[in-house]
Amino acid sequence: MLFNIPIAIWLGIITFISLFITFSFGIAMHHFKKNVFRYHKFFAFFTVSVAVAHVIFAILLWFFGIVV
Numbered sequence: 001m002l003f004n005i006p007i008a009i010w011l012g013i014i015t016f017i018s019l020f021i022t023f024s025f026g027i028a029m030h031h032f033k034k035n036v037f038r039y040h041k042f043f044a045f046f047t048v049s050v051a052v053a054h055v056i057f058a059i060l061l062w063f064f065g066i067v068v
Helices: 007-032 037-064
Strands: none
Touching: 007 037
């Protein structure tokens, strides 16, 4: 727990922010013709990685009551 908030909640917040950043880079590439594919790809991988960790911690919290 960080600041009395479970890690699953923090990972969900980070996932949401990372998803928004990935979406913004995709819009920048498509509509504004910016060359940010490298960053878009990095944040997409980061988003999926954090989302998987979020799912694992959320399952532990929701079904087993294990607070990390």
